[in-house]
Amino acid sequence: MGDLVCSAQFNYLIDLPWLLQQYPPEKRKCPLLVVHGDQKDANIRKAAAPYPNVTLFKARLEIMFGTHHSKMMLLAYREGLRVVIHTANLIPKDWDQKTQGVWVSPLFPAKSSVTPSKSETVVNGGKETGFKQDLLEYLKAYGGRGLEEWKQRISDHDLSAARVRLIASVPGAHTGGEMNKWGHLKLRKVLSTCSSLPCGATPSDWPVIGQFSSVGSLGPAPSQWLTSEWLTSLSSSSSSSASSSKKPRTLTTQHKMPPLKLIFPSVENVRTSLEGYMAGGSIPYAANTAAKQPYLRDFLHQWRAEETGRTRAAPHVKTYMRVSPDQREAAWILITSCNLSKAAWGALEKKGSQLKIRSYEIGVLFLPSDQETSAGHTSFSVATMHPHGPGAGSSSVPGMGMRLVTPFDLPLTPYTREDQPWVWNARHMKPDSKGNVWTPP
Numbered sequence: 001m002g003d004l005v006c007s008a009q010f011n012y013l014i015d016l017p018w019l020l021q022q023y024p025p026e027k028r029k030c031p032l033l034v035v036h037g038d039q040k041d042a043n044i045r046k047a048a049a050p051y052p053n054v055t056l057f058k059a060r061l062e063i064m065f066g067t068h069h070s071k072m073m074l075l076a077y078r079e080g081l082r083v084v085i086h087t088a089n090l091i092p093k094d095w096d097q098k099t100q101g102v103w104v105s106p107l108f109p110a111k112s113s114v115t116p117s118k119s120e121t122v123v124n125g126g127k128e129t130g131f132k133q134d135l136l137e138y139l140k141a142y143g144g145r146g147l148e149e150w151k152q153r154i155s156d157h158d159l160s161a162a163r164v165r166l167i168a169s170v171p172g173a174h175t176g177g178e179m180n181k182w183g184h185l186k187l188r189k190v191l192s193t194c195s196s197l198p199c200g201a202t203p204s205d206w207p208v209i210g211q212f213s214s215v216g217s218l219g220p221a222p223s224q225w226l227t228s229e230w231l232t233s234l235s236s237s238s239s240s241s242a243s244s245s246k247k248p249r250t251l252t253t254q255h256k257m258p259p260l261k262l263i264f265p266s267v268e269n270v271r272t273s274l275e276g277y278m279a280g281g282s283i284p285y286a287a288n289t290a291a292k293q294p295y296l297r298d299f300l301h302q303w304r305a306e307e308t309g310r311t312r313a314a315p316h317v318k319t320y321m322r323v324s325p326d327q328r329e330a331a332w333i334l335i336t337s338c339n340l341s342k343a344a345w346g347a348l349e350k351k352g353s354q355l356k357i358r359s360y361e362i363g364v365l366f367l368p369s370d371q372e373t374s375a376g377h378t379s380f381s382v383a384t385m386h387p388h389g390p391g392a393g394s395s396s397v398p399g400m401g402m403r404l405v406t407p408f409d410l411p412l413t414p415y416t417r418e419d420q421p422w423v424w425n426a427r428h429m430k431p432d433s434k435g436n437v438w439t440p441p
């Protein structure tokens with residue numbers, strides 16, 4: 001992977017001694033910047049005291065209920081720079097028996113090592129995904145001066161080999177030009193300009209799938225946010241916006257909504273997981289929140305991953321994607337820290353004039369048109385459980401381009417009539433895979 005010089009770790013839950021142990025022994029004294037959101041930072045400051053090479057940066061969280069959810073590594077090697085965007089906390093149990101998601105960038109060369117005449121956009125002939133400028137914009141949003149060194153280091157490297165788009169959230173009441181830079185409006189902007197469904201496809205027949213490990217308060221009816229503002233963004237595409245080009249493009253343009261399918265662990269999925277009910281300690285859906293939105297259950301599907309042998313590895317990954325009616329193709333897939341909450345994705349306020357985001361989040365969007373192997377294609381072929389048929393297990397479907405293995409099985413498995421969504425502050429008395437019951441205080 002390279003000869004590490006220094007690194008930065010952005011995260012939520014951080015076990016510092018454990019983290020340092022994960023670096024090769026000869027690299028444990030390299031400069032390490034830890035970006036966290038612990039406003040009462042006495043604990044992490046005490047933890048960092050024995051390590052002179054560790055610098056802490058406390059992210060500002062000025063809006064109530066916001067958290068620093070973003071999980072990212074910036075790794076500076078002698079040979080270049082690597083960016084890792086993922087979903088795991090920096091604590092042992094997140095890396096032991098759970099299902100997580102990670103994007104590891106190519107090794108980005110220092111600009112001085114690329115012939116100066118070539119501008120970044122033409123290196124590798126790939127279309128610019130704006131990854132570098134979006135990453136710099138994200139770091140700039142933290143404010144203060146503690147990230148200057150890393151902003152400079154990123155500026156000094158050529159990131160044009162990044163074949164993903166950055167979808168991030170930063171806390172704030174974003175208005176005007178800032179609105180489309182963050183959260184679900186950034187995703188809406190990217191999808192409506194850069195993502196198209198295969199020609200002939202009917203957008204309202206292509207479901208949106210959301211998979212996550214926690215849920216916020218979404219309002220008393222799905223039409224308040226979930227199937228209106230949020231689904232409008234996730235079901236955007238240049239094909240759908242083209243159809244509505246006749247109407248003035250406003251933030252609240254409502255095209256006909258496609259089906260929405262959500263994946264969230266049932267009590268039974270948690271009970272039978274490798275960790276048993278303990279897995280539920282990282283699936284913090286509160287019973288009182290769930291009780292306010294019983295409608296959510298109608299959208300829910302079980303966590304199932306027989307294809308990858310991970311059905312019992314409880315999900316902490318968060319993925320969102322747009323699939324064809326037969327679920328054999330995907331128009332895009334997003335791996336992100338965002339759970340299903342307004343705090344993470346943002347909620348429009350003041351008649352749609354501002355987008356209120358409470359937390360820091362970061363994720364990467366994969367578009368077929370950005371991938372070399374499927375540049376000419378408008379969809380990924382999805383390796384699925386479908387028996388027979390071209391997508392089942394084969395390398396890639398002829399004429400479809402890059403093959404996508406999703407973290408969960410397609411087609412999806414609905415909840416049974418008895419299934420209930422996991423909530424972490426209610427009693428669950430049927431013994432779990434370890435013979436334990438769950439009786440929170």
Ligand SMILES: O=C(O)c1cnc2c(S(=O)(=O)O)cccc2c1O
Nearest residue numbers: 012067069087088089281282283284
């Ligand atoms: O990965 C994250 O970003 C994240 C965030 N929050 C968590 C909470 S809680 O803050 O909601 O109480 C409780 C347990 C696990 C959590 C977690 O894994």
